[in-house]
Amino acid sequence: MSKTGKISKFSITNNIRKLRFHANEMTQQELADKTGVTRQTIVAIENGKYVPTLELAFRIARLFNTPLEEVFSFNSEEDPNK
């Protein structure tokens, strides 16, 4: 990011855990099965260790019937040196 824009650091957070809870306490395994990934990948996404591809992000959002922005949030910091 720093090569082309002013954003130096960014993080992507998500509300998947909360959305699962509101979806009849859906388990990680159920979400994994419905989105075609392993439970370990869902665990990694929830813990912020893995940022999913756009395809998987849309699949998760569609499953919860919510816009993508309500599932994932993009947080960036402006680089003070730029």
Next chain:
Amino acid sequence: MDNKEKQVLVTAISMILIFGGYSLYVYNNYISEDLNIINDFKFWGKAFLILIPVSIVAQIIIHIVFAIINKIVTNEDMPAITDERDKLIELKTIRISHWTFLFGFFLSMGSQAMGMQPWVMFLTLILSGFISAMVSEVARFYFYRKGF
């Protein structure tokens, strides 16, 4: 520790056991009897060609046994699918493994350029193959555990 991490550990440990066992077998049965054999190209050709299928078959058997034991102990099935995260980790580890092996390949060719004996080249090649595979498993474990 999840199943993917356990699988990586099993692969790494079995790799050490297979490579160590095979090296010991070759040393005891061939090299210790006639030290001159280490400069014989035919010997190294056979050693490489036999190690590859032996290693593949042993890895398959070890993983089947591990999956059975894991199912009995934890009552969990091994993941049947390979998803996007697995594929990304695979790509990253292949790249690390490739560069490690390439470094070993340059060392082995360097040994010949410096006029060393042929066994140095073959030993460097076989060791760089083993080390690159180990580095790849360590990287895989790191990516599964810490993320990327």
